Amino acid sequence: MLSIGAINIPSSLVLAPMAGISDLPFRMINRSFGCELAFTEMINAGSLGFRSKNTIKMLATQSADRPLGIQFLANDADALMKAIDIAAEYTFDIIDFNAACPSRKVVSRGKGAGLLKEPLKLQRLLKVIVDHADAPVTVKIRSGWDASSVNAVEVAQRAGDAGISGLFIHGRTREQGYEGAVDRNVIRDVKEAIDIPVIASGDALTPHHIRRLFHDTGCDGVAVARGSFGNPWIFRETVRYLKTGSVPCSPDTDEIVLTMKGHLEANIAYFGEKTGVLRFRKFFRWYTRGMAVKGLKIMAFRTHTRDEMLELIEEVRTLQPSPDMQTARQRHESGKWNPDIAPPRCGRLRAGESPD
Numbered sequence: 001m002l003s004i005g006a007i008n009i010p011s012s013l014v015l016a017p018m019a020g021i022s023d024l025p026f027r028m029i030n031r032s033f034g035c036e037l038a039f040t041e042m043i044n045a046g047s048l049g050f051r052s053k054n055t056i057k058m059l060a061t062q063s064a065d066r067p068l069g070i071q072f073l074a075n076d077a078d079a080l081m082k083a084i085d086i087a088a089e090y091t092f093d094i095i096d097f098n099a100a101c102p103s104r105k106v107v108s109r110g111k112g113a114g115l116l117k118e119p120l121k122l123q124r125l126l127k128v129i130v131d132h133a134d135a136p137v138t139v140k141i142r143s144g145w146d147a148s149s150v151n152a153v154e155v156a157q158r159a160g161d162a163g164i165s166g167l168f169i170h171g172r173t174r175e176q177g178y179e180g181a182v183d184r185n186v187i188r189d190v191k192e193a194i195d196i197p198v199i200a201s202g203d204a205l206t207p208h209h210i211r212r213l214f215h216d217t218g219c220d221g222v223a224v225a226r227g228s229f230g231n232p233w234i235f236r237e238t239v240r241y242l243k244t245g246s247v248p249c250s251p252d253t254d255e256i257v258l259t260m261k262g263h264l265e266a267n268i269a270y271f272g273e274k275t276g277v278l279r280f281r282k283f284f285r286w287y288t289r290g291m292a293v294k295g296l297k298i299m300a301f302r303t304h305t306r307d308e309m310l311e312l313i314e315e316v317r318t319l320q321p322s323p324d325m326q327t328a329r330q331r332h333e334s335g336k337w338n339p340d341i342a343p344p345r346c347g348r349l350r351a352g353e354s355p356d
Contacts, residue, residue: 002037002221004166004197005136007067007093009037009221011239013210014199016168016225017042017071017096023279024060025266027068029259030228034235037067042098045074045083059090060270069094069138073101075110075121077128084133094165095133097126099155100140102174113174116145119155126162136165140201143186146175152186153193160194167194168223170201178226187217199223207234207241214242230286232259253317260287260313268306277309284312291319 002012015022015030017039027038040058047055061068070092074080084095099122101112108114115122122139130137139159144150156167169190171182182202191198200219204210205227213222227234233251241247251259263283267276284300296312296319303309 002197002199004037004094004138007037007136009067011036011235012214012221013037013235013238014168014221014223015039015228015235016201016223017069017098018225019101021229023058023270024062024065025263025270027065028062028266029263030232030235031064033232034239035224035228035232036235037069037094038065039069039071039094039096040092042071042073042101043083045072045079046076048072048086049079049082051086059087059092061091066091067093069096071096071098071140072129073098073106073111074125075115077125080125080128081132084129088134093135094138095129095135096138096140096168097129098140100142100168100170100174102142102177107174113142113145116142116151116155116174117149119151119158122155123158123162126159126164130163137163138166138168138199139164140168140170142170142172142174143183144173146173149173150183150186152190156190156194156198160196164196166197166199166220168199168201172202184213184216187213187219191218191220197221201225207238207247210234210238211242230283230289253319256287257313257316260284260316261310263287264306264309264313273306274304277303277306280309284309288316288319291316293319 002009011034013036015027015035015038019042022039022041030038043055043058059070068091070087072080072083072095074083098112099115103112106112106114126137126139141152141155143152150173152169159167169187171184171187172178172180187200197220199221200213200217201223204213204222204224210222213219224234237247264280267280270276271279281301281303285297288297293316296315300309300312303312
């Protein structure tokens with residue numbers, strides 16, 4: 001069980017905050033398949049301070065969307081305190097601070113992973129949040145800025161001294177972005193160096209990958225990001241795999257179609273038809289990876305109405321698995337994840353087999 005402050009997460013799995021992805025409809029679809037803790041999209045503290053309409057909308061939630069964390073991006077204490085005061089008008093359970101975003105635009109302003117180069121400043125900002133907020137505070141970091149400055153242990157220790165209640169660590173440097181190998185050794189070193197919960201992040205793409213993160217790092221929890229794209233079943237399947245060593249077979253086409261329709265309708269109810277359909281386009285691609293669906297994907301990115309998208313979703317029922325699925329397991333086991341190929345989600349761990 002993962003515990004952050006007074007919040008207990010039996011599965012120890014977390015839906016990570018993702019810009020442009022982690023809106024209310026996305027969170028609720030994942031919660032319907034076992035996600036217990038989710039976060040809002042990354043919120044710029046300065047924009048919230050000005051009560052930007054689009055930023056305020058990111059705080060929307062509902063009673064079933066709990067426990068919920070809010071993630072802030074900032075490099076200024078005053079902006080953070082103002083954002084915390086405004087956020088207190090809304091419902092959330094955890095405040096997370098982003099010191100991991102590798103975007104060039106973000107780090108050029110001294111935010112996100114840019115703060116890894118200033119551990120003392122990061123510690124001071126975290127102390128401000130801890131002192132000013134009523135909710136438990138966490139931080140997300142990376143292994144370091146680049147291969148020559150892997151300082152996650154120092155950053156984590158300073159964060160712990162600031163009084164945070166949990167730490168998320170992505171096992172890549174800022175220079176790596178989302179490419180290359182995840183350094184599980186660094187995550188393990190951080191876990192051994194601090195006495196607060198550590199949540200591992202990076203390539204949590206299948207139940208097999210998640211189990212390996214737990215096994216190799218000793219982490220208290222795992223944050224699921226890309227692994228949930230078009231695959232909300234990852235929470236249900238991982239819980240079963242961790243308990244029994246057996247992963248249920250992939251959902252059948254009827255369940256995929258039903259879930260796609262539910263996601264689309266939730267998007268439209270939340271954003272309106274135009275924006276809801278537009279934002280669903282990328283999910284159409286993710287839900288249908290592993291199927292011979294290239295033509296439909298092209299059409300999906302040209303749709304503008306609910307009826308057009310529903311018609312394409314219904315056509316998914318007629319599709320067959322792509323030949324690429326024959327090599328999906330080998331690609332996943334080698335770590336070469338392809339977003340167009342569905343993750344292998346069926347099979348039992350054999351006696352003596354490593355949790356890979």
